[in-house]
Amino acid sequence: MSEQGALTEAAYYILLSLLEPRHGYGIMQYVAEISGGRVHLAAGTLYGALTNLCDRGWIEERPGARGSRNKREYRITDAGREAVRRELGRLEELAGNGRRILGEAQE
Amino acid sequence: MEKRYRLFFDFEEEERWINERAAEGLLLRAVHYPRYDFERGEPGSYIYRMQLLRQGVRRPESRRYLEFLEEMGIEYVDHVGCWIYLRRPAAEGPFELQPDLDARIAQVGRVRTVMWVGLILEIVASAAQLPFLLDWAFGSGEAAWANLLVLLFGLGVAAAIGWELRRLDRKLHRMRSDRQIGES
Numbered sequence: 001m002s003e004q005g006a007l008t009e010a011a012y013y014i015l016l017s018l019l020e021p022r023h024g025y026g027i028m029q030y031v032a033e034i035s036g037g038r039v040h041l042a043a044g045t046l047y048g049a050l051t052n053l054c055d056r057g058w059i060e061e062r063p064g065a066r067g068s069r070n071k072r073e074y075r076i077t078d079a080g081r082e083a084v085r086r087e088l089g090r091l092e093e094l095a096g097n098g099r100r101i102l103g104e105a106q107e
Numbered sequence: 108m109e110k111r112y113r114l115f116f117d118f119e120e121e122e123r124w125i126n127e128r129a130a131e132g133l134l135l136r137a138v139h140y141p142r143y144d145f146e147r148g149e150p151g152s153y154i155y156r157m158q159l160l161r162q163g164v165r166r167p168e169s170r171r172y173l174e175f176l177e178e179m180g181i182e183y184v185d186h187v188g189c190w191i192y193l194r195r196p197a198a199e200g201p202f203e204l205q206p207d208l209d210a211r212i213a214q215v216g217r218v219r220t221v222m223w224v225g226l227i228l229e230i231v232a233s234a235a236q237l238p239f240l241l242d243w244a245f246g247s248g249e250a251a252w253a254n255l256l257v258l259l260f261g262l263g264v265a266a267a268i269g270w271e272l273r274r275l276d277r278k279l280h281r282m283r284s285d286r287q288i289g290e291s
Contacts, residue, residue, distance in 0.1 A: 008207070010290075024175055024179055040201075042207075043175070043176055044158065044210060046179075047172055047176075072178070
């Protein structure tokens, strides 16, 4: 049984976006893009999530890399990769049950 | 530079007032409580937000946060204690700092704590006037008008804080029950 609780939408999307190194603004743009404009990460939320994910060891600041215009860059760690895979499994369970039960209810 | 004087208890009301001024072309540049300094600019060109930091602005954690905000195109305007005033050009779209409930609940919680400290201090300051007033009332002391004024003023402020605290508690309760359902 997995000990990991549900991730927030922000945490899930941030982990996915950091499979490639990005800085804060880049994460925000990428997440807005992949969510079709639905998810806009607010600066405060993003900072809190990045700090939290760093504390958990799921992401790290890329050492020495300050990217263009001196912005701090982040990337996912192996533990983070594992966490986002587990979360995907949880979401698939939710979606699968939803489709099945709602499908049955319509019959 | 245009100066306005206002006393706010409620940060949401304060933020709204600052944005109303910005819509009129008065852009906030500095805050020296209770004075707000504005400069004339393009009406509606900036959106302002306020946030209560956990620590003062000069602490390393706060500095890192402000640096991060700068990277995100958010400009630091000024601070009063742990409250920071921020702004972003309106042309970059809607500006929200922390729409998620957990962060907003935490902030309301911190505001409540500060208000409780204020309330207790006011009550203590008012209570400190009692010995003088009792001496006066029972004839053995000098006329203690100043003490009476301090007591009444203190009680007035305490009542205002108490009223605001009740409002915050109700808000916190609503937010916590919303949190049972979703993140924002």
